[in-house]
Amino acid sequence: MSIETEVKTMSAAVWTGPDTIKYRTVPLPEVPEGWALVRSELTGICGTDFSILHGSHPRAEAPVVMGHEITGIVDIAAPEGPAAGTRVIVEPLIHCGNCHPCRQGDTHVCRSLKLYGIDIAGSLAEYVALPAETLIPISSAVPLLEAALAEPLAVAVHAVSRSGLRGGERVVVFGAGPIGILTALVARHEGAGSVLISEPSEDRRKVAEELGFETVASGADPIEAILEATGGDGADIVFDSAAHPSVAAVLPKAVRVLGTIVLVGVYKKPVEVDLQALTFSENTVVGVRVYTRADVERAVRLIEGGDLGLGRIPVEVFPLEETLAAFTKAMTAGAVLKVFVGPATAAELGKEEA
Ligand SMILES: [Zn+2]
Ligand SMILES: [Zn+2]
Secondary structure, three states: OOOOOOEEEEEEEEEOOOOOEEEEEOOOOOOOOOOEEEEEEEOOOHHHHHHHHHHHOOOOOOEOOOOEEEEEEEEEEEOOOOOOEEEEEEOOOEEOOOOHHHHHHHHHOOOOOOEEEOOOOOOOOOOOEHHHHOOOOOOOOOOOOHHHHHHHHHHHHHHHHHHOOOOOOEEEEOOOOHHHHHHHHHHHOOOOEEEEEEOOOOOHHHHHHOOOOOEEEOOOOOOHHHHOOOOOOOOOEEEEEEEEEEEEHHHHHEEEEEEEEEOOOOOOOOOOOOHHHHHHOOOEEEEOOOOOOOHHHHHHHHHOOOOOOOOHEEEEOOOHHHEEEEEEEEOOOOOOOOEEEEEOOOOOOOOOOE
């Protein structure tokens, strides 16, 4: 039996096929028992959404409402979940519960992992229905735009936890997109001795510099810069959040002997890597897939603690009816680091109407 609602329809940005998003009135999502109805406030747009939009995501099937970086207010509560009116962020993972990783408790690497907003309707709509256990309350004292970074921040928290960082390490981050910047912020917060960012876009380098990070200068060779910054050794920990073949080619040169490479970004195709170099240097290479529940909860605590300076990240918010424009903006990878889609109003965000 599902819960009856008074309002039966809502507005949604529906992905209907390659490079097409239609702003439509659709039925309100069904709310099965044990689920809650959440009123969407802000939805972050990320690279995974780009691949869905272009029709190149391996699982997404049109029509679907995207949006897996979800912040909202509980509208109809589930008996076992946060009360109506609670601001929540969402751990959007759906695991099978039966495969080997799931049985080991490693549900984030479930062999048939799915996500709300990719495989099932997400939050690029006025409302989204979600199981109670996916909802994580976040203090409403936190600026909404910072709360809305919880999901990508959880990826960064997971990446840093996978890196084995203990404090004092010389860290290099390839790529100053949202995940690269968030990873750099978490690494610094967790005590990295230094963080150097390599990023080809001048706009994005500026974002990194304004957040207090060293960057590889325009036109400089990243490896020369890394070696210079590390006394010729290479970095203790290298985060690859660029996932570009040109980065894969230089990873073994960027990391020191016995150092660690963390693959944060997702390579779309196999790339050439000098495995002999990694062998001779006894490097550790670790993958990163999304995050654990503990990472998401840690991300929420970091946001609530206010120590990362997330409010200084340049962001832009688009109304739901301009979702396609939001994607276009996000894909330009310019001076705006992160793009969100409303329905949150400017007043709710504590900003002047532009
Ligand atoms: Zn995402
Ligand atoms: Zn599983």
